[in-house]
Amino acid sequence: MKELHQAINAHLASEFQASHTYLAMSIWLREKDLAGFSQYMLAKSDEERGHAARMIAYLVDCDAEVELPTIAAPERGWPTLLGLFDQVYVMERGVTASINRLYSLAESQGERSATAMLDWFVAEQLQEEAEARFVLKRLRLAGDNSAALLLLDQQFLEGTALAHVKGSGSITGA
Numbered sequence: 001m002k003e004l005h006q007a008i009n010a011h012l013a014s015e016f017q018a019s020h021t022y023l024a025m026s027i028w029l030r031e032k033d034l035a036g037f038s039q040y041m042l043a044k045s046d047e048e049r050g051h052a053a054r055m056i057a058y059l060v061d062c063d064a065e066v067e068l069p070t071i072a073a074p075e076r077g078w079p080t081l082l083g084l085f086d087q088v089y090v091m092e093r094g095v096t097a098s099i100n101r102l103y104s105l106a107e108s109q110g111e112r113s114a115t116a117m118l119d120w121f122v123a124e125q126l127q128e129e130a131e132a133r134f135v136l137k138r139l140r141l142a143g144d145n146s147a148a149l150l151l152l153d154q155q156f157l158e159g160t161a162l163a164h165v166k167g168s169g170s171i172t173g174a
């Protein structure tokens with residue numbers, strides 16, 4: 001198998017692991033009756049499967065073999081909501097780094113179809129990191145104020161929590 005296709009296959013684990021982690025986070029949040037945050041995480045879990053599906057479609061279009069990864073059960077001992085979103089940010093930065101490595105490899109091999117496919121992911125990661133930073137800042141502002149926290153939860157339920165972030169350079173089809 002081509003080195004690039006092998007690397008894309010290896011990256012699939014990051015997307016599926018993120019999907020699985022977001023699902024675990026959604027359950028944890030649901031248990032805390034944070035219905036809005038929980039709904040947001042469930043949507044993110046679905047999005048990550050969509051990301052894996054995009055890359056799988058690319059591999060199939062290239063007539064490359066697809067190797068699905070084994071995904072470990074996520075840790076679920078988050079100390080606080082803030083701690084949970086810290087992990088979201090760290091995880092997304094890790095995915096961005098992996099996408100950037102794929103991009104460099106595709107460029108070095110002159111694989112234009114791969115860089116075109118990866119352009120979408122570069123924009124998506126910018127959006128995801130911006131979202132995670134925005135939520136982290138909101139949570140720091142809310143601090144121990146449960147009214148502020150419940151308001152944010154409500155905004156997630158209504159789909160308005162990230163209106164500000166989505167407004168700038170939003171991409172569709174995630």
Ligand SMILES: [Fe+2]
Nearest residue numbers: 015048051095
């Ligand atoms: Fe992703």
Ligand SMILES: [Fe+2]
Nearest residue numbers: 018092095128
């Ligand atoms: Fe992501």
